[in-house]
Structures are given as C-alpha cells and as structure tokens.
Amino acid sequence: MRAKTLWSIEAPGGEGKLLAFEPTEEEVLVAAPLLAIFNNDRHNSAMLTNTQEMTATDIVENYEFLRTNKGRPFLLEQDGVLIGDADFRKFSGSTAEFAILVGSRTEQSRGLGTRYAAMMHLAAFRVLGLERIYASIVPTNVASRRMVEKLGYQLDQSPFASSFAEEKDDIVMSIDRARFELASAGLMSEVTITARVKGLGVGT
Template sequence: MLHRLRAAFAPAAVPEQHTRTVLSRGHSHGDLNDAPAGLPVALRPVRATDGERWSAARIEDQQLLQPFEPTVQGDWATAHSPQAWRKTFHNLQILSADRVLVPMVIDIDGEFAGQLTIGNIQYGTVSSAWIGYWVHSRFQGQGVATAAVALGVDLGMQVVGLHRIEATVMPENVASRKVLEKTGFRIEGHLQRNLHINGEWRDHLLVAQTQEETAPEGVVRTLVNRGILGLAVNRN
C-alpha cells in the first residue's frame, strides 16, 4: 500500500536543464511600470565546476550571509573553500538522485548569482518540501531573489509535482520576508529556537503556500501580470 501511494504521489523527475528565464525588475519609487528593467534570471542544476565561483561568492558575502545561515563547523572560509564544494556537491548529488532534494544555481547570463534549493521532498499524502535561497550581493536589489523564488515555486509545483512548499525566515530578515510575501507565501506560525544560526538557537517564522492558493498559470505568470517580473521566455 505504501509503495502504491509513493508511486502515485512521487514528484516527477526534474529535467537536467531547467532553462526557463524571467526578467527581474529593479526597485521602483512609485508605479511598478516605472521600475527599471532587471536581469535575465534562470535556474539550472548545480555543477561540479561551480566550486570556484561558489566559494568566491560565499566568502565575499560572509558578513551578509552568516547572520542568517546555519552554524558552520570551523571557520567560514574553510567551510566555503573550493575543496569544501567537492563534498557539498557530492552530498547534493546523492540527495538529488534519491529525489529528496533539487539543488539549483541562480543563473544570470551564465554567471553564478546564488543558489535555490528545494529540499526535504516528501511523498504520498504529504507531498511537500521546503525552499531556500541566497543571492550574491552583486545582484541584490534588482529583483533577482523574487524572480528566482517564483521560478522555484513553479518548478516545485509544476515540474516536481508538490502540493505544498514552505520556508522559514528569521523575523528580522525583512528583505527575505518581502520576497516570500511577494511570491505568495503566507505566515503560518512562529517557531521558537528553531535553527542553530551563527552560533545560537534562533526563532523563525514558518511560511507556506499550497497549490490551491497558487494561480493555475503559476507564480511567474502571476507576477508578470502584476508587472513585478518581465515576460518569461525560453532560452532554446
């Protein structure tokens, strides 16, 4: 019985190249239609060759990332060295092969701009996962996170086949809270001392959305219609 349920509700395999691209929009001081055109944002699978760029971005942005990320073992530079990427990539590949995690790179015109991960994918009558992301400081303030999360939610629901996607965010992380709200997440609760962040246990807000709350055409198309993202195209 469990095997049949797992087969019936199992998320679809994620294609090797998820090349859908949307245009982010820069900050606006008024009407969204006046917001400057943004950047072409896409998601692609992580690669073994991402190590150098991953390491450089993570080390450069330590002061921005560390206050909001799980505590690392040892020092930040060692934990994010190109050598550390080899182990990280290996672990991501194992979890991806087991179909419990979808590890993606946020790609802007071929440049490594951050990561987006759909993790803890559960099957059967749960059919849910969490989503997490980070964006390199070079690309912040240009709507890239909003575009990436919109793509990620559509990937999770339309390609992987999830019913529910959730995320956790620290209450003081205002920028990330705005991204999640803009892309359709609603607050479900306050988790006390939920994750060990930068050396101490920290509270988080639990946010989520389900298929019933998402327009049939997806989050990307909804935000395009609202003028928050540019028209989506396929890079084929």
C-alpha cells in the first residue's frame, strides 16, 4: 500500500470547535457503533436510500472499501463529540464525488452540514489535489441540495456527471475550484488544515 497523509480540518463553530479528520483504523473501530446508529435512523436511511440495517462491522468494512478504492473518509466532531461523517469517493484524475451525513438528528437543520462541507471542500482543493467535485442527490433530499447550492454547486447534466448518479432520477451537481473559492472567500482565514498522521500506509 502507498503511504498517505491523513488530514485534519478545524474551524470555529457556534457551539464549540468543529473538526473533520481522516481517522486511523483504530478510530474507525471506536466510531463505528455510533455511525451505525446514525445510518439506521429512519430519516437518515431514507435520505441515504439505505435498504438494509447497518452494523458496526458494516461501517468498518465500508471505510476499508473506500480507502482501498482511493476514497478519503472523514469523521465529524463538534467540540469533541462525534456527530457524523463525510467522504470524497470515486476519484478520477482531479475529480471526485462528495457525500456527508450529520447523523445526530439534534444537530441537523442548523447549518452544520454546510459548514463542515465548506471546510472539507477547502481541504480538497488545497491539499487533496481536486479541481472539480460532484454531488449526487436524491430528489426528495431538499436539504442536501440547498446545502451544496450554498457552497456554489450548480446543476451538471454532462455525461460524466451522470456517471455519479445511483438512480436515473438523481440530481447531480458540481463545483470547480475557482467557483468555490469565489463563493467561500471569507472561509480561508477561519480554517486550519494540518497533517495529523504523515505517511500512514492506508489506501492504495
């Protein structure tokens, strides 16, 4: 396996520090039971189109699958408390797909998803080498569409964008580096990006 740096992204939040970080295998094991609960929540599973109950083992295997396929999964914490996860997946050159779940229902609809997404996009364009990012959204997931639109995403009906859709009626949107930086200029000075583990043998 090729050595890869794990990144940490930090920013201030209204109720404590926001932290998105690429976890070690041990950290995934610790987080997996709560992540399974988040995924199995009725509302969350509908938005994620999950059809089967997730176990902690399933979560660990999903993280391993992502990394084996060049994905970059992150855990999301607010003031030290795990509230969700997110990732960049389906890397192709300088493009990838973004997905996020603020799994704690008490923390949803408060703008945290948008804040975390902005933090992660800044890191994606600055340190992960991405130039365009895609998001595939279930038509009924209005909140997710509003979130990415706040970041500057636009509807993308190109053939390549369509390849990210899991169902034919999914909405695919995308954003490039220049548009994101223009829409999020004020974010630059608030976010700290650091290498938390350098040269760890994970992924491919």
